[in-house]
Amino acid sequence: MKARVTVTLKNGVLDPQGKAIEGALGTLGFAGVGSVRQGKVFDVELNGTDQAKAEADLKAMCEKLLANTVIENYSVDFA
């Protein structure tokens, strides 16, 4: 089973990376870019076929490791 975990910064948390990318896109001549926020994805391969269990597992992985829940949100999708 293949799943994708997406981790993004919570609203209002400063994103220095996004800010720097915004600036660089401007320098490169891309007009009309409002804002950029950077996040992470984890493509995880899981053994087994029970999607409900997999989802629960992935959420636990996010809480424990993949996301820093103090400043980040996460979501789980299946391919």
Place this chain on the structure above:
Amino acid sequence: MKARVTVTLKNGVLDPQGKAIEGALGTLGFAGVGSVRQGKVFDVELNGTDQAKAEADLKAMCEKLLANTVIENYSVDFA
């Protein structure tokens, strides 16, 4: 307009972070994790309403900056 750009490592490119996460998940007692690959997402806000143009712009941004096409693939989605 809101778009999400996803950048992932090409197959065969070493992913030290993914490897380390795999190991850490094992240590934390998560069984059945086959492999983990880490990538990036960029949530971009764009002015304008022409989706085709936006998509072309975003691809250009990926080619020029957001992805290192030597080692990375990218994809563009609209919210």
Place this chain on the structure above:
Amino acid sequence: MIRNDFPITPELVASHGLKPDEYERILRITGREPSFTELGIFSAMWNEHCSYKSSKRWLRTLPTKGERVIQGPGENAGVVDIGDGDCVVFKMESHNHPSYIEPYQGAATGVGGILRDVFTMGARPIAAMNSLRFGEPDHPKTRHLVAGVVAGVGGYGNAFGVPTVGGEVNFDARYNGNCLVNAFAAGLAKTDAIFLSEAKGVGLPVVYLGAKTGRDGVGGATMASAEFDDKIDEKRPTVQVGDPFTEKCLLEACLELMASGAVIAIQDMGAAGLTCSAVEMGAKGNLGIELDLDRVPVREDAMSAYEMMLSESQERMLMVLRPEKEEEAQAIFRKWGLDFAIVGKTTDDLRFRIIHQGVEVANLPIKELGDEAPEYDRPRIEPKKPVPLAADDVPQADIAESILKLLASPDQASRRWVYEQYDTMIGGNSLQRPGGDAGVVRVEGHPTKALAFSSDVTPRYCEADPFEGGKQAVAECWRNLTATGAEPLAATDNLNFGNPERPEIMGQFAAAIQGIGEACRELGFPIVSGNVSLYNETNGRGILPTPTIGGVGLIPDWSKMARIAFAAEGQTILHFGAPEGGAKHLGQSIYLRDIHGRADGAPPPVDLAHEKRVGDFMRTLIREGVATAVHDISDGGFALALAEMAMASGIGAKATLPDGVDPIPYLFGEDQGRYLLTVVSTDADRILGEAKAAGILAEKIGETGGDVLVLGESASVSVKDLTAAHESWFPSYMKG
């Protein structure tokens, strides 16, 4: 969005950490009910973190003056003259609470904050240290905190580009619920180009510099003054994120700006950002300040006045500008990609006025905001003097095993795992990197001068006897600087304690400061800056009292500097400063604690006159160039000091123990004011003679050589085994 017209209820007042009598005082000052924004301003100015209301009375007792002191406490950092028109600017500050909540960002922004304090004064940062305390290694949170804090310190300092040359790491169950992150930074400036925060001139532009304002840390300074409880998670949204890239640009832009002559006064935005910085600049200059918040660069929509005034977004500064330089100043900031906005002006009415969307949301007397802050002489209970160990209470253990066990223990193990994550040599001036007694950085542009840095405190001593512990922290710092050949110049202190509203804690605090003061006076080592962190307490259990001392010393000629590694085989090892018959003091020692699980007895007393006499003698030997290696003796006593010298060099040593003494106290006693030193053998007798003449007890204890550490008949361990033990603990612990 938070409105400005909330009714001011007793609950709202309480939730701002203001006591009823403090609110009465506010009413007296304003003569009316404060607005919501004004309440926020008062709470920020009057919390413990900004007002020092519990500690001020005691801080005033510290010696802060000295021949070389240019600027003592009261500015962003202390300033000390090092001759040739140069000065060193330094301070230490805590970021304890934020680091416990989000270790990476908490530590990172702690480093960012202290660097800003230093370069706000016109100094280019040249050295950083970090003094860290964590809970017991087995506690479920500890590993996560260590990993995050260390990565955060490195993440910020490395990217900013300052070498981290020293620090401390300790573990103790008493820090389980409150880790300590004390960050030190030092910079170099010209004595005739120091910048201060005192505004001058009426009607001059007040300029906002650096990064944009978000909602980060709204209420952060208030959080730093509150005890934790189990609901800590609710406090999370206030986490600030550091941006070392912006800070590096801000450094370069500020130094260019200062060189351009545009700056009349400048102040970084730290705790309670815009509020504290603006009030401080105005009040110091006897001027009012008017701010128009519509001009503040913001990165979020719909920010209220309250939020803007309390935001703790990082990498920001406030300055009073020489108006004719506006264009030049703005161009500098544009070049570095930073915000530059005129957000207000100085006035002659001594009011602090805030305009937002055309409405005056605050109008307060600016001086009273600081001057009238409450100040408490909190009740305190004198700490009980500990009962000394009985003279015949000398628990025995195998010596070789004990040495190996201590070297591999959490508190004594090598810190390489930590400091290899820090850039310790950027700048190309690091002469001694972490691992020795003090970090040493050469003074750029001078052919021979260098500065030494050390950060020290022994919390278990402070817990047993806060007065002696306070003295010892200063003495150990002074000794570490001396051991490189440096003349200790001045110090900064970071006083970390529990809840000052508990009389026992207040008693500890007062006693520790008295000890620090006494030691600083006796050793000629004034305190020029510092920081107080109280309420380090969880569910009613306080941390160990931890008054960290960060010291700076001057080495006139670094080619004669001393290091801890043995220089060669066949050299004579001398032991200085021990009492007749060798060390005796086992109370509160590492040996007692980590080998026998005992935390009893009194800590070793510090005889300051002896400390000074021995230290001055060591410094003379080092500067004459006769000392080939030097190490002070601290935790773990003679045995660990000698082992550390051997490990640093890969060379063994053979020591002879005096006949008829019990080797345990001799080897592991922690009597203060001692050093180990090596010389070429032909110098030994002459030096011993000189020491005797100077009234210093000194003895020849052995010779360097081989690859084994031999301690008389008591122990014999290969340097390889010592090193393996010493290096193993940290990496294997962090692997989990």
Place this chain on the structure above:
Amino acid sequence: MKSAVVLLPGLNRDRDMIAALTKVSGQAPKTVWQTETELPDVDLIVIPGGFSFGDYLRCGAIAARMPVMRAVADAAKRGVMVMGVCNGFQILLEAGLLPGALMRNSSLQFVCREVKLQVANANTAFTRAYAPNEVIRCPVAHHDGNFFADPDTLARLEGEGRVAFRYAEDTNPNGSLNDIAGILNEDGNVLGLMPHPENLIEAAHGGSDGRGIFESALRVAA
């Protein structure tokens, strides 16, 4: 030797590099700001270490796209010696002047320590002051020094003698393929390396093993 140091916001070993170039060549380098489109006439252009643009996005990615880098690429094409150290190496890769990529260290941690380097090719503009296969000391300080290239590229680099330096004696600090610490372009006039020779050039640094790189360039320029 005339040299120039490229300055970009966030670089922070520029002062170290300027000091080293001045001390070894006896002549202070010129500095070139990121927005400049023309370079002074020099023998050697150096991109120093640091965290250009915070190393946000990818190390060196944003810097590589700034105007000055086009000028650097042109100069390289003309045969001017170009050296990128640490972040400078990452920038040269991102700018396409060198092949491969530098990934996060396999430890995932920043690492600052001294390592051993083997001079894998002593017959280059940057290494001729060293003996073939000489092993030197050199400090490293980086978070992303894990060299990666696809098998074909790697084979070419090895086959054409374009690996200039290799981590030696089991001191590879980052997991780099083939222990690669520094590589050259096809023409041999562009060098990228992770370690910091500029931090080991005088007694105060505890040694001068790093001098050889600058002295080699000096010989070429003379």
